[in-house]
Amino acid sequence: MARRLWLLVALLGLCCMLYMTWGARAPWGFVLPFRGTKLAALLLVGVSVSTATLMFQTITQNRILTPSIMGFDALYVFLLTSAVFAFGGMNFVQVQPQITFLVAAVALTCASLLLFSTMLITARSDLLRMVLTGIIFGALCRSLTSFLQRMMDPNEFAVVQVASFARFTQIETDLLALAAVITSFVFARAWQLRHRLDVLALGRGTAITLGEPPRRLELEVLILIAILVSVSTALVGPVAFLGLLVVSIARLITRTETHRYLFPSAALIAGVTLVGGQLLMERVFQLTTPLSVVIDLVGGLVFLMLLLKGLRR
Amino acid sequence: MIKIENLSHQIGGKPILSGINADIPRAGITALIGPNGAGKSTLLSLIARLERIQLGTVHVDDLQIGQCSDRELAQRLSILPQMPDQPLRLTVRELVNFGRHPYHAGRPSAADHAKVKEAIEVLGIEDLADRSLETLSGGQRQRAQIAMIFAQDTTYMLLDEPLNNLDLAGSRTLMRILRRVSDDHGKTIVIVVHDINIASRYADRVVAMKGGRIARQGSPIEVIDAALIRDVFETDAELIEIDGGRIVLS
Incomplete structure (x- = not known):
């Protein structure tokens, strides 16, 4: 197990090195900071998406749904748009991206507690109902978002534009420092919870008998997930199937259920997928295809496969 | 009590x-x-x-x-719920290890490992210990679950x-194991x-x-x-007495 993790670390290191150095034609003083910020953002997105997805699958006890399939990031974009819409109306000359990010993140945390905490627990055994709810909820949020965006001032629109659709080439670097701090705190907390999450994954009844009442832990994890989704959506926009893809690969490679191995391996695989994929797209395919399209295509196929397998069972 | x-x-x-x-x-x-x-x-x-x-x-x-x-x-106190929905990727030993969670919360000591070993022996599943739950039959899985709550040592x-x-x-194997666990x-x-x-x-x-x-x-x-069968179970099955106990003829 440890060897597989080290192999992933080596692979990620290789991807990062190539990403930083391959085809650099400008002076290093420019190339390194320029590519470094993008690299940092990709890694942050990888950690937050994989960690959020893994914890979400643990508390909902299924391997098919992810926060983005349930419409978490669509809700974030909607809340962000509303925040900018409201603040812009109050004559803020310059809307600070950090402030709007924080407002939208807090709003997402509250909204997801309200919307999802009961449903995730009552309907979790009904996979079809969960999938349908997610699709309808996501569509609702996206429609409301585009409605608001049509009415808003073009300058304000620029603030929400990055978060509105997935893009890895233009990353919101203003938020990078803030996002890094938040992600490290949340990941540290998730890591602390790893043994308790293992127990929770055994099922509610078993978790109770082992002295881990699920309710409070589930709520805490839901808050952590909402924060992580805010971070990744703010940086690169909604990436629908990335989380599902990397967590499924992590389960395949580690072949365990323990979060001690799943957390790092999912994060490493997400890093390899994003950095390696971006490397190929930028240097080999000359940006002809956006990375998000490829990830969503492969991830979507994985989703369909898991769904068909899960429904047949 | x-x-x-x-x-x-x-x-x-x-x-x-x-x-x-x-x-x-x-x-x-x-x-x-x-x-x-x-x-x-x-x-x-x-x-x-x-x-x-x-x-x-x-x-x-x-x-x-x-x-x-x-x-x-x-x-x-420990309970075996009616239909525990465990992830099937675990091995029997990993599952039984969870029985010690209330004591160590993630960092098992040598004493915890000894308890796990004892539980596996008492339930008679030594030969299954390293197999994953998905490869076991219903009865074997049931014994693995009970080994977990036995390891909980309540x-x-x-x-x-x-x-x-x-x-x-x-059923007989399981009841005899429970009898032994109790005695x-x-x-x-x-x-x-x-x-x-x-x-x-x-x-x-x-x-x-x-x-x-x-x-x-x-x-x-x-x-x-006879009164219990009639009043509580609302049927008229016959009872016979064997070895100082009563058996219902269904």
Whole structure:
């Protein structure tokens, strides 16, 4: 197990090195900071998406749904748009991206507690109902978002534009420092919870008998997930199937259920997928295809496969 | 002793338990029997805090359910839920290891490993220890689950219909293991069973329930008689006496 993790670390290191150095034609003083910020953002997105997805699958006890399939990031974009819409109306000359990010993140945390905490627990055994709810909820949020965006001032629109659709080439670097701090705190907390999450994954009844009442832990994890989704959506926009893809690969490679191995391996695989994929797209395919399209295509196929397998069972 | 006082419970306005008063003494096997819908599983779930208590109190020794610390209770009482939905990728040993979670919360000591080893031996699943749960039969999986709660090393073990889906051989093996666990290791076992004959043969005490109330309680020979079959189970099956116990001819 440890060897597989080290192999992933080596692979990620290789991807990062190539990403930083391959085809650099400008002076290093420019190339390194320029590519470094993008690299940092990709890694942050990888950690937050994989960690959020893994914890979400643990508390909902299924391997098919992810926060983005349930419409978490669509809700974030909607809340962000509303925040900018409201603040812009109050004559803020310059809307600070950090402030709007924080407002939208807090709003997402509250909204997801309200919307999802009961449903995730009552309907979790009904996979079809969960999938349908997610699709309808996501569509609702996206429609409301585009409605608001049509009415808003073009300058304000620029603030929400990055978060509105997935893009890895233009990353919101203003938020990078803030996002890094938040992600490290949340990941540290998730890591602390790893043994308790293992127990929770055994099922509610078993978790109770082992002295881990699920309710409070589930709520805490839901808050952590909402924060992580805010971070990744703010940086690169909604990436629908990335989380599902990397967590499924992590389960395949580690072949365990323990979060001690799943957390790092999912994060490493997400890093390899994003950095390696971006490397190929930028240097080999000359940006002809956006990375998000490829990830969503492969991830979507994985989703369909898991769904068909899960429904047949 | 598990002390149940004035326990009532309803689900969706429909009363499931009404005013249960009972004491389950320490040591031995207590069997909860009764027709379907008598409230046996609900009673067990309330004792094990799987459901929130609505009215009345349950004390496990000095701990009051719903008031005491979850971790402390997890070192005193364990339950095998009716249909545990475990991820099947785990190996038997990994599952049994979780039984020690209430003691070490993630960092097992040598003593914890010894307990796990003992549990695997007592349940007789040494040869399965490194196999994954998905490759096991229903009966083997059941024994792995019970090994987990045995490793939890609690005074009280509650089992909700552990014999469901087990064939004759599987049921007998499991009941004999439970008998040994109770006799040799001093565990108090409370078990929900459907088969009166199992209760008659293996239990020390029988609590018969009907319509959310306790109908009769006492030793098997006191409780299991023609009146019980007629009044509680509402059928007219014949009883025969063998080896000082009564067996129902179904």
